[in-house]
Amino acid sequence: MAGPSTPATALLGRLGIAHSVLAYPHDPRHGSYGAEAARALGVAPEQVFKTMVAEVDGALTIGVVPVAGQLDLKALAAAAGGKKASMAAAPQAERATPLGHRRRIPVVIDTSALGFPTVYCSAGRRGLEIALAPADLVRAAGAVVAPIAAPRHP
DSSP, rough: SSSOHHHHHHHHHTTTTTOOEEEEOOOOOOOOOHHHHHHHTOOOOOGEEEEEEEEEEEEEEEOOOOOOOOHHHEEEEEHOSSOOOEEHEEEEEEEOOSOOOOOOEEEEEGGGGGGOOOOOEEEEEEEEEEEEEEHHHHHHOOOEEEEEEOOOOO
């Protein structure tokens, strides 16, 4: 559990959840932070998860999907018990995180996460990832699990 502290890592520590914090040199010019993390860490993009912030019926909701895919907004709305979802505005999205946020935001994690012994997600800072068991991510985020990822279109 050693490594730089962020609200996400502090939450995992308070909950007693085993995790590793992995740092890599971040290139701010890289177009996809998740793909950059997967490449830098040497893990499959399907095992690295990105946070997508949407509005479901006007309320912020976080979808966590593999970096190899994209968020299915209809599936996210259904999983969150809503009717309509759209991507949140950039300023709102930049402040939202599935772990360690100050205000409770509903989180939905794609079911594919449960197929891995370990998943990787942002620790809340570019160039910093958390590795943990998917069930622990679900517990720490207070998330529901649902099929919310769609294949990435070329």
